[in-house]
Amino acid sequence: MRAERLVAAGSAVLCLLLLLGAVPVRAATILVYHSFGGRSSMSISLAAFAAQLDYLERTGHKVISLDELVRCIDEKRNPPEGAVVIAIDDGWSSVMDAYAELKRRDLPFTLFLPMAYVGNPGSPKTLSQADIDELKTYPKVTFANHSYSHSPRLTRDAAFAREDIRKSVERFRKVIGHDTKYFAYPYGSTNAAYTKMLEEAGFAYRFVTGYQPVSAQTEATAIPRVAAHHLSLPLLAAVLRDHEAMMARVKAAPGSSGPMLSARPPAEKIPRNIE
Numbered sequence: 001m002r003a004e005r006l007v008a009a010g011s012a013v014l015c016l017l018l019l020l021g022a023v024p025v026r027a028a029t030i031l032v033y034h035s036f037g038g039r040s041s042m043s044i045s046l047a048a049f050a051a052q053l054d055y056l057e058r059t060g061h062k063v064i065s066l067d068e069l070v071r072c073i074d075e076k077r078n079p080p081e082g083a084v085v086i087a088i089d090d091g092w093s094s095v096m097d098a099y100a101e102l103k104r105r106d107l108p109f110t111l112f113l114p115m116a117y118v119g120n121p122g123s124p125k126t127l128s129q130a131d132i133d134e135l136k137t138y139p140k141v142t143f144a145n146h147s148y149s150h151s152p153r154l155t156r157d158a159a160f161a162r163e164d165i166r167k168s169v170e171r172f173r174k175v176i177g178h179d180t181k182y183f184a185y186p187y188g189s190t191n192a193a194y195t196k197m198l199e200e201a202g203f204a205y206r207f208v209t210g211y212q213p214v215s216a217q218t219e220a221t222a223i224p225r226v227a228a229h230h231l232s233l234p235l236l237a238a239v240l241r242d243h244e245a246m247m248a249r250v251k252a253a254p255g256s257s258g259p260m261l262s263a264r265p266p267a268e269k270i271p272r273n274i275e
Contacts, residue, residue, distance in 0.1 A: 031226055065216070
């Protein structure tokens, strides 16, 4: 009887500690990047990016695919402790430089692409169709949707948003060759109407700007991602070790964009050279 009481008491204490955050829950982190080697406030030098990848490998932070992380969410189980998913937004041509670093290390990564720009001869600073075809030969890349226009009108004009979703799905299928259930909100911004349209379009997994880890408790419709372009190695280490304690510092870090997570300026004029 006494043993049973001790077990019960121990379980109660453990539950309390978990609720209070004293016992860490196994969780993963999605690190999101935009451009590489440029002068944009959202850019990271290729050397700094490579140093972050080396740090992850050196410290045993396993880089997993987005598919693996989503399976954990679906099955309501925690991902491997300290796991990391690497995501790159906006489809700038400098992705190819980052790709070389990732491929050399045999690491998985995900590209969230605004479909009006990539594979478009009228948008020379973004990935060309030849670039995308080369990326498709790498078995550890995942392609995901990041809207068609990447316009702020998406949350202000329902008719515009509905047409944008249709175009993005159609062009994604043409450029990439298959569909996707993954969608990252442009600027990390949404509203109820836009969210409903995306759900109806089949985007079961939607990604937001958030300063939280991903665990069994994460909702598939609001999966948070952390901007990593401005993280020094000590700050990256602190973020991966203790999200809650570090996120205030991350948000205040130079170059941080807060909720408007994008290196791409608002696009009201789409390049017309889409083939």
